[in-house]
Amino acid sequence: MDALLFLTFATIAVACAINLVLQTHPIASALSLVGVMGSLAVLYLLLGGEFIAAVQVIVYAGAIMVLFVFVIMLLNAAAEKKTKKPALRAVVAVPLLFTFLMLVAYLIQTQVPKGPGVQFGGFSGGSPADIGRALFTTYILPFEITSVVILIAILGAVVLARKEV
């Protein structure tokens, strides 16, 4: 059951990612990215990360990607124009990408320690309570720094979006 679920959602994720790269219209790419994020959220659930799965959907798919879709719709971005450059890049790059992936897969298969494998329910340390305890004790300094980073980002966005710039 675990392997079946993993393969299903891994296939969806890879198909959506390929679609993201191949589509010329940004809104189609954005929706494929939402598909990738949704299937990754399911994989996080299989890995015992309930909180991260929920945050993935709420923050990533529900806020960041909505912002992307909003900007694409606001700018009324059209599909990319066909380039005049020869397709040499694709001819060279696609086999190169495959070779690279094969190499990485081989390395991972041989180097990663053979554990008992991932089974649903094998790890239950990803509940909101556990995350909260770790965030507010061990990782309190990074957490506070993040809030400053977000404040700076908000100020930056406001300054950039002002009309006079």
Added chain:
Amino acid sequence: MPSEFPIPIPPLPLPEAVPLAWYLILSAILFSLGVAGFLFRRNIITVFMSIELMLNAVNLTFVAFSYHLKSVDGHIFSFFVMVIAAAEAAVGLAIILTVFRNRQTLEIDEVSSLKL
């Protein structure tokens, strides 16, 4: 499971537990696709989304290793990645809006001169 499934499921030629390597390979595939999108696409927004795809792939690795090591640290890391991605998206999209307002284009090749 509280009780057995009413319909018998034929045994599949699949392992009972998913090897950790499968998660890492999936992450590698997604990351490479993100790199490919970053290099090949010329729309600024799509390039930006490719970066988000790469961040997602890295997050998957964090969570997978967190399972493997039975520790919550990986989840915290991916949580921070998401928070920073949110900040990055806010600033990045504001920059894209400004670029579009000044140059009326989203093609990354045409935004090549520093001065208008």
Added chain:
Amino acid sequence: MNFYILSLVKTGLLAFVLLTFCAYLVWIERKVLAHIQLRPGPYRVGPHGLLQPLSDLIKLVTKEGLIPGNVSTGLYLFAPFLAVALALVSIVTIPFGPEFEIFGVRTWLGLTDLNIGVLFILAMSSLGVYATAIGGWASNSKYALLGGLRSSAQMISYELPLALAIVAPILIANTLSFKELAEAQSGFHFGFLPKWHIFAAPFPQIFSFLIFLVAAFAETNRVPFDLPEAETELVAGFHTEYTSTMFAAFFTAEYANIVTICCVTTLLFLGGWHPLFPSAYGSDYVPVILLLGVAGMFFFHAGQTIKTRRWDRFSFPVGGVLSLGLAGLFLIPMLQPILVPFFWFAAKTLLLIFVFIWVRGTLPRFRYDQLMRFAWTFLFPVAVVNLLITAFAVALTSK
């Protein structure tokens, strides 16, 4: 009994009840609005227009499903499907009553109990933006596009106060599961005041209840925040170009979302299925007394109908007998532990739904900039202050 068969039965039951109720919600809304505006409302199809939802459904399904030219067909067809799927999925975490035992089977009214149930509802509601945004974009019409744009900006803005308002009662109950949230609100202060979260001990959650309600209006695109479908300026907003079944899907999704958010409000703030006053004072007999009153009203009016309303001579006595039968059902001791908590849950949810319709009948629509300013400069700071005070109070009083 087998877990899977039981779940299948409960899923079927829930889907049937929810969809029927959504259809009748339209009738309720039209009737209430009509009476607010001193009109009779739907009256032609069946007694008091009770078969109106059925005839509307037949009309919508048998109409030709037009796909306008120049739309992106795939996304255009996907959007209503997504809307209705998300709306139906989010209700599975709602428990409608406590656990009970019947015929030797231990179960509860509700499909599943997630330990992150509240986050799940938030996630599904934040994904709901895509249905309106995609629908508006794929229609390739300027009104629909404007509706989609407004919807995405509005949803992002109101999600913040919504989430902050949810956090405050969660701090008090110390759980994210709806079942435990409702159980945390059992009991009474001083023997009569229910321990609902709006009357919670360290800091009453009345403010976060109001913030949540206002944000819920915006999240479900209801008046006074229905800018995405403002008919006076945008024709019909994001669903301008939709007809027939696809339009019905958007409609169903909107009403299912209202039902879900009212259930969530009941569970978070109004004590779920816990009664208004202790059963020592007879709260178990409230439904019986209420239904007897309804039956009495039916019989009283049945004797008074004028000649022109021929239907009512038949329908009023039938309604009276039905309410008497229901009242009898509430008196059966075996069914009481199931029906009485469900009655309290349904009563609170229906009251909230009535508030939704009441507001629609009373308030004018906001202007777009007012809507945004309200979210960011009033609702958000108030929610933050409320959360801080609650957190401080909880920190002071916890052991």
